[in-house]
Amino acid sequence: MTHPYSGHLSSERLSECILGQPSPDARRHLQDCPACRAELGNFREALGEFRGAVRCWSEEQAQAALAVPARPSESRSWMAAHQFAMALLLAAVCILGSFIWHGGENAPASDAVLLNQVDAQVSRTVPSSMEPLTKLVAQE
Amino acid sequence: MQTWLMQIAVNLIRDQIRNRRFQFWRRTSLTAKPVDVAGRAIADHARSPEAQALLNEQVAAIWEAASKLPERQRTVFLLRFVEDMDVLDIAGATGMKEGTVKTHLFRALRAVRERLGGTA
Numbered sequence: 001m002t003h004p005y006s007g008h009l010s011s012e013r014l015s016e017c018i019l020g021q022p023s024p025d026a027r028r029h030l031q032d033c034p035a036c037r038a039e040l041g042n043f044r045e046a047l048g049e050f051r052g053a054v055r056c057w058s059e060e061q062a063q064a065a066l067a068v069p070a071r072p073s074e075s076r077s078w079m080a081a082h083q084f085a086m087a088l089l090l091a092a093v094c095i096l097g098s099f100i101w102h103g104g105e106n107a108p109a110s111d112a113v114l115l116n117q118v119d120a121q122v123s124r125t126v127p128s129s130m131e132p133l134t135k136l137v138a139q140e
Numbered sequence: 141m142q143t144w145l146m147q148i149a150v151n152l153i154r155d156q157i158r159n160r161r162f163q164f165w166r167r168t169s170l171t172a173k174p175v176d177v178a179g180r181a182i183a184d185h186a187r188s189p190e191a192q193a194l195l196n197e198q199v200a201a202i203w204e205a206a207s208k209l210p211e212r213q214r215t216v217f218l219l220r221f222v223e224d225m226d227v228l229d230i231a232g233a234t235g236m237k238e239g240t241v242k243t244h245l246f247r248a249l250r251a252v253r254e255r256l257g258g259t260a
Contacts, residue, residue, distance in 0.1 A: 015249040019220075019227075019242075043253065046198040047221050053199050054222045 009036045018043060159233060198256060205255035209248050216241055217248035 009017070013026045017040055022030070030037050187195070206214055215234065219225045227245070231238045 011250050011253065012246065014253070015246050018249060019245060042198075043256070046195060046202060046256070049195050050199045050202045051222050051224075054203070054218070058222070 008033060008039075014040060014043075018047070155232075201256050202252055205252040206248075209251060212236075213244045213248040213251070216244040217252070220245055 009026055009029055013023065013029075014036070016022050017026055017030065030040065206217055209217060212234075216230055216236075219230045219233065220227075225233070227238055227241050230236070230241045234241070236244075
């Protein structure tokens with residue numbers, strides 16, 4: 001249980017105490033030995049301070065990992081992509097608008113041609129396929 | 141039924157947090173200088189300046205010793221003494237057996253105490 005030369009708790013027994021699993025013998029020894037009690041207390045206090053310091057450091061690390069590499073490059077690329085998309089949208093709107101505008105201007109002319117063709121078809125007395133026969137009859 | 145579902149949700153969240161902590165400490169290489177970390181120790185005005193300085197030195201020494209531990213020992217040590225996880229939780233988060241976690245903890249503690257000048 002105790003160190004063979006010093007008579008104090010061995011490293012293993014002290015570790016068990018630090019981990020909160022002291023054997024009954026170690027617990028009894030701690031009650032009677034101020035040196036081991038003080039050593040255990042000092043180490044626990046140091047570990048407590050270490051916990052606070054490392055937590056503080058780890059929070060800073062986590063925040064830095066989230067903030068530093070991501071912000072400048074990603075926000076810039078996001079802004080660039082956003083601007084590019086807006087530019088594409090604007091270009092599409094312009095092209096579509098111009099197509100609709102010019103299409104509207106040409107519409108009356110194309111409509112007139114189509115109506116003339118329909119008029120020509122309707123006004124025929126003989127279907128176009130029988131026109132050669134009518135020519136023969138006319139010659140006779 | 142609602143309590144049961146709530147318990148499942150709580151366990152899932154707890155597992156997630158444990159795993160995140162584990163991943164964080166596994167990746168962490170402890171690159172900061174011991175003095176920088178010791179400077180973050182909370183100053184207690186009830187202590188004398190000498191006692192505070194000694195404590196800062198001890199924190200720096202623990203940090204230095206922890207940074208030199210093998211990866212598994214360091215992870216287990218940090219999960220136990222920084223995250224306050226018990227042996228069973230550490231075993232669950234790391235996938236190690238309970239006995240293996242204890243072995244790593246004992247070894248890590250011995251190395252840290254040796255670095256601090258504790259009696260062997």
